[in-house]
Amino acid sequence: MMLKKEVVKTQSGELEKNGEYRQMLVQAIYACAVKFPEVASTVVHPLMDFLGDTNVASALDVAVFVREIIETNPKLRVSIIMRLLDTFYQIRNSRVCTHSLWIIGEYCLSLSEVESGIETIKQCLGELPFYTASEEKEAQDATKNSQVVSSTTVSSRRPVILADGTYATQSAALETAMSAPVLVQGSLASVGNLRSLILSGDFFLETVVACTLTKLVLRLEEIQPSKAEVNKATTQALLIMVSMLQLGQSSVLPHPIDNDSRDRIVLCIRLLCHKGEEVRKIWLESCRQSFVKMLADKQLLETEETKAKAQILSAQPDDLIDFYHLKSRKGMSQLELEDAVQDDLKRATGEFTKDKDDANKLNRILQLTGFSDPVYAEAYVTVNHYDIVLDVTVINRTKETLQNLCLELATMGDLKLVERPQNYTLAPESSKQIKANIKVSSTETGVIFGNIVYEASSNVLDRSVIVLNDIHIDIMDYISPASCADVSFRTMWAEFEWENKVAVNTVIQDEKEFLNHVVKATNMKCLTPPSALEGECGVLAANLYAKSVFGEDALVNVSVEKQADGKLSGYIRIRSKTQGIALSLGDKITLKQKGGV
Template identity: 40%
Template sequence: MSTSTKQPAYTLVFDPTPGGENYTSAELQKALESGSDSEKVSAMKHILVMMLDGNPLPELLMHIIRFVMPSKDKELKKLLYFYWEIVPKMDKDGKLRHEMILVCNAIQHDLQHPNEYIRGNTLRFLNKLQEPELLEQMVPSVLKALDYRHAYVRKYAILAVFSIYNVSEHLIPDAKEIINVFLQNETDPICKRNAFIALSALDREKTLEYLEENISGIEGVDPLLQAVFVEFIRKDASNTPALKGQYIDLLVELLNATTYDEVVFESSLALTVLTSDSSILSTCVGKLTDLADRVSDNNVKLIVLDRVQDINAANPGALEEKTLDILRLLNAEDVDVRSKALDIALDLVSSRNADDVVQLLKKELQVTVANSEKENAMKYRQLLIQTIRSIAIKFSEMASSVISLLLEFIGELNSVATCGVISFIKDVIEKYPNQRSDILAQLIGSLDNIKSAKGYRGALWIMGEYSESSAEIETSWKHIRSSIGEVPIVQSEMKKLSKDNEDENNDEDTPAKPTGPVILPDGTYATESAFGVEDAPKKVSESDRDARPPLRRFILDGDFYTAAILASTIIKLVLKFDKTSKDVHVMNALKAEGLLILVSIIRAGQSSLVEKKIDEDSTDRLLTAISVLMDENNPSEKSSVRDLLDVAFVEATRSSFKNQIILSKRANLRRSVKDIVKNAEPIEKVVAFRQFSAAETGLVEKDTIEEDLELAINGSANDFSAKQLSSKLKKIVPLTGFSDPVYAEAYITNNQFDVVLDVLMVNQTKDTLKNLHVQFATLGDLKIIDNPPSTNVVPHGFHRITITVKVSSADTGVIFGNIIYDGAHGEDSKYVILNDVHIDIMDYIKPSVTNDESFRTMWNEFEWENKISVKSDLPSLHAYLDELVKGTNMGVLTPTESLGEDDCRFLSCNLYARSSFGEDALANLCIEKDPNTHQVVGYVRIRSKGQGLALSLGDRVALIAKQSNKIHLTRV
């Protein structure tokens, strides 16, 4: 609802036959007139659904009065009151319909019925009536029901008094006194609650008097009454700041005394609205944390944690001492609850409690390693590592201890978690130069346990960049040499395989195959080549494979990208050793050993020993490294060439990483500045003095809870103005042509999970179209949930229907159908085919943000990929990126500083979006400016969990190319 006027809220009725058959008015009249009670119940349900769909069915009113109203069936009577809610009670002139007199008599009889449930149901119905003419006759019976012996009747009677007074004050002029007396004398807690709600809305002074009378024993009051006390206090304190101090003390007392979860929750939220005192907020958060820890429902835990997060956002720094209390929720089984608790704790960590938090997280990490078989254990472990990393980056004094902690578990981590640890080490070793040697030594000592090739590549980069002294270089080189194992790789592996074969043959008592040098026919010895071992056995047991050193295992498994990174690391170590040491013998030994390792890797990649052959890119990288090492032996080499090598291999990558660190620091500063600005108070804000609070009658503070409720009901003013400003004509789709017998058009409204089609049909003939109805069907993840009834349309008449379509995913959907009506003089039915309506998925896709690790994880997990070629005439790469973002509603994850200048020739970036249904959409854009044609060329790769979203976004990308390549006519 986007308007401020309050509309009556009708009861929802279940449709017994969604998408089923239609019933005409004659059939419904017959069912009501001669059917049994069960048939009447079914007919009433159909009538209610048809009326809620917009068909008032005025011709059925007398049949319902005659044949349904006298029935004593309880279900039928309940449906009858649903019918009285929605039936039009006024005629065209705005006067009460004459038939309503009979309805009034029936309602009065039910108000005096001996069954208390019928009385209570009737009184509840009176709360929904807005017609004073009807309510006037009910007042005596309602007042009499206030003294009824059953509380079920009294609780609705007091609300009926309140409702009637709101509709028209002169019907019950003394309603305030009646409600006050009822509240004083009543003993049932539900009745007292309803009476207090009514009294607080009508008479503030009487409400305050009643509250003062019950303050002394408020902890013994029923929880229902305590909850409405809290609501009244919160609203009244916001409107009258003079009493705020007393109200706060009362709420604190109630919070400490109550044992009811609902009252604890409401009192805590009320206090956070009324005060920003850190001690009171800390008490509230402690109570909320206990509540979340005590309840078993994960949804309740998440709601409470959301409120705690809001409190912390509004009062930064006030909840620091509650960090460990919030981390108690890590004992929950649900990963979402744990993730939320870790996010809140990360915001609350300071230098005073950082060590305690890390120790607690260390224990949790040890538990996840011990219980690694549990569901979501790996995901939870990754969350813990991310949190520990973030804490250590904030506080440098903890970096070394955290690194040693994470390196202890690095052998138990999966690839994503291992990469996260290595990435964290890269950040720390760059930010804190005085700790580099210790961190490097710890890293080298733990590398043998790393099982992830991606993580090992990051470690190789760290060794190549931060091994500064000759001792560190030699230590890194020793590890590389031991991690490669025996070289040459091919010969050593063949020797091991032949030895294994010999052992097997000896075990089977078979003659061993003679070994030794092979003499060729020309008398020369044959040399062993990597290409001659095609028939060697390639299968190796899992235990032997795991026993290999890391680099040797990665190379024999076919991961030659790691070998390419190793080649760059060897060059960096050699270049740095040349600068730091004058020991020529060691230098030559490093070069020779590096050449042996690189050549051995190339030969292994070309043999049949590896899982897959070496690729061309890796071969080029290795050959380039070999040529660099060979050129190092050239004494006539110019110093400028050597400087270029230093720039390419030593300085460039380090400077790029420094820039990346600076950009991330700027982004963090921007986020922190936004938080500060959001919570900062303007300098011209009015200062409230407690001593002068009585004079500040015009000062009304904001009630954030009421604002949230208003926002949920009415939406924001910006949304409403945007809807008003946008032309509705753009969303009108013609369904038929102007020459068709029936012209139809639809106004499409997109909600969060459904699409509403407001269809207007015009009879363009001179005949009455009988039994005209519309049949719709869908393609895709759409479902028609309305079935409009048939009707007769007079010549040149209008007919309007509303169709609701359920949307379950952000997939391409099509709605199609036809209009059917009876022909004249017994002819067959005639059809008018409707145009297809295509659902725009962009209404359900919103740009979103995620971190690099989550993006890579989802990119590896999602199985559907749509690769679209890009060929556009747009003037620049950034112009195409802007069109892509506008056309797909995706957010750019790559920082703006990394996208290059406006006139750059190459551009690569990641994009991310999330649908209203929780579906993730990833995209990678790689484009360049063709120097010959000056066109933007490249690829867009889209990945998602489902096929539909990837295809739909691919269509949008293709549409961008079509629109940008249109020929624009300048003159004729």
């Protein structure tokens, strides 16, 4: 109730960031209602008033919330559907409209609900056709006179990712598409929300409208005893679909309809012309079953994450503190006492490590010089979130004393050397441990390079230089798998400017195996539920997500298709707010995607 009151306060417009605050409140209420379904009835109806909110993110959160509540709370379905039909005309965002239309198509079950759903869609679409011949001619003339403006508008559109992983083009602004004289009735303010969005060139929304009308007509045929009424509704739905196809192929819009949308609408037309029991079962039952399974997978994933967090051991406030050096030595044998003293000395000098740590350390040792060089050097690299520690071992392999030996390092990328190099003197065949600290400011694959400069005792005037091998800092040390909501992923994907597109080039021939290989190579988490990856259709699309220690987001979309020869083709797209992550992840995927590497 407190969160509900706060949401109402955001309507006053007094706060500076009402939209962002409202989105956070909606997400909190969503979490409460899912965890305690008995309180959902008190908040779902007030929240539905925000479906037409100008803040797209909060409106989309409400739509997702309503979609889940209407499935998990059967008692609220009738009231939610009636409220949604009453407020549908207020929705002005395309993505919110698609969610709402899906709810209408799936949960309008009674005769009155189905008829109201069809009538609501008709009213929001307005009168048909969407344009006339004279308006098409005027649009052609206007297009010729404003080619420069149109080209600028098209270039401003940003590619967005759809639910199936493919790309669609959304208009950058509604008024851009509305500049053509395509209005049939009145001014823009009097045009229905669906009509406005469709006239802006949103063809994906057209496919959702066609699918929703198809479901409603198929369900109407089951519950409407009058055959004449069913035929009338079928004819009206077909007229709407044909009008949308004609609009997409006309010149009144800035760009023609894409093939995917056209094929989807044509499929709906064929289904309404040739209805069958198998088709009816798929459209009226299978879609809902897939959604229920998605919710079950989501709940299972959340349960597993909760269990994993619960298993993490943490010290309690009243636990005893074990000071190893203050342990009593009484009752220990002479041998045990000597071992304990040796362990203490090793810990004091930093030489005490467990066997596992020793193995990990060996894997992270990098050779900096050749075995034939007068000075041999190797480094152990420790990456600790915001800084890198280089523990360099330098060995004098000559019979001479080396004076003014200096380890000179330089960095490339967002790396910064903290300390200035110092000069050392190395006796013949002796060694020296040199430590260097490097600060990291962002998640980017950096390079550390340098050389060793020294003077031999036999020739002090001549300084010798040994060039060191480069040390590449791996981006995998900075990113870790993370989870985020589907809405947040799409929002970030639309906002992030940097994209790196990597073509699929692998010897792996199984789509799921390739996806798992990419997930393992990039240390990311697959957000696409396992149920969506089931089956063998030869096509796979999945979203991956990770977060860096600096709070930066890394987004990846994998889209692959199996060719006739069994090889995989497609693209892996990486998006991030910074250029470093996009380039570094792209390089990592290019090196690792071939299965055998």
